[in-house]
Amino acid sequence: MPLRISDPDVAAHRNDVLAQVDPDVAFILRKEVTRQEQNLELIASENITSRAVREAAGSVMTDKYAEGYPGRRYYGGCEHYDEIENLARERVKALYGAAWANVQPHAGAQANMAVYFTFLQPGDRMMAMDLNHGGHLTHGSPVNFTGKFYDIVAYGVDRDSELLDYDSIQKLADDAKPKLIVCGFTAYSRNIDFERFRQIADSVGAILMADMAHPAGLIAAEEFNNPVPHAHVVTSTTHKTLRGPRGGMILSNDEEIGKKVNKTVFPGVQGGPLMHLIAGKAVCFHEAAQPAFKKYQKQVRINAEALAVALTGEGFRIVSGGTDSQLMLIDLRPFQITGKEAQLVLDSVGITTNRNTIPFDPEKPFVTSGLRLGTPAVTTRGMKEPEMREIASLITDTMRNCEDESGLAAIQEQVRALTQRFPIHEI
């Protein structure tokens, strides 16, 4: 049962200039505003940007080529682009305590690519978490450039505890002698001992790259361990918990590493930087340094814990038994439903999630036994622990009423009633 967005709902949102110039695009954008307003966004990697971030990201800075770096551009007229990139770099360095930053990567994948191209040659050995245990496509998946270019040795979580087992990672590194080790994950909900990872990397002479894309916002607010003091190089996106515009970045405490990575980002793997998004990143870093952001991140974590506890009470099994971050992975097998089916039926009532493999998943990666949930977007809307309990019961009711159209329609009404109490966008 697809979500219906009625014309009066859509008409409530104005976007006048665009509506006059291009009503087709304006109509689609208005429908997206309504989708965001009416649905519960539980995808762990998504968030709702501030109007200030969107204003900067949609600004005149989209108009210009600025290949190169501040003070060393290949085009004239870049003085304000230098200012904005310098501001973004200084702000992000202060936020994470880093000595060097590159804010040009278009996305997390490009940030990771730039680091790999700096330190590895094709055929070199790299060690990272298996995608099926919570890694990322760019951590060595066979269908990604990393799986094609490099000799991948994958580690996973312990079968019983579903946690990282640092002793077995050490043993694997001793045997494999990788040139680079990746830590940082997309579907692992627990905190990470970055110091231990650095010891493992040092013991085999490997570069340690931490990919902090998921917890970047929590780290900025000191709600999660910071990899910057430990890893040789840290990559991230800016749009997940960090709540900035879609994009990537790279940090390090070693300026010599920074110089090499700079050359790989440009001219190695990218041309002109997306300066409008760098302007949006600068705003995001400013927002992330405010006391309100720290409060927000604390609530993100409290909400995730409350949601995990409530779902456990409803009979779900949370992988590893809980969460230390904004995300959790649910094993759906007690409900005899696959991740794919659960995602579809939740979509039909306006609850947006994504299916995800769980460690040692018996299902195929496209089907999965798991569902990944996260609290960044609902927390941005202002929801707290009581709403997490409400969400857990809406999810449970949906699982129990998969075949019942009128039951699902009633749940969709409850989702609408909940989201209406927490509006997002100014009209």
Ligand code: DSN
């Ligand atoms: N696709 C992102 C996620 O959802 O975790 C990672 O890049």
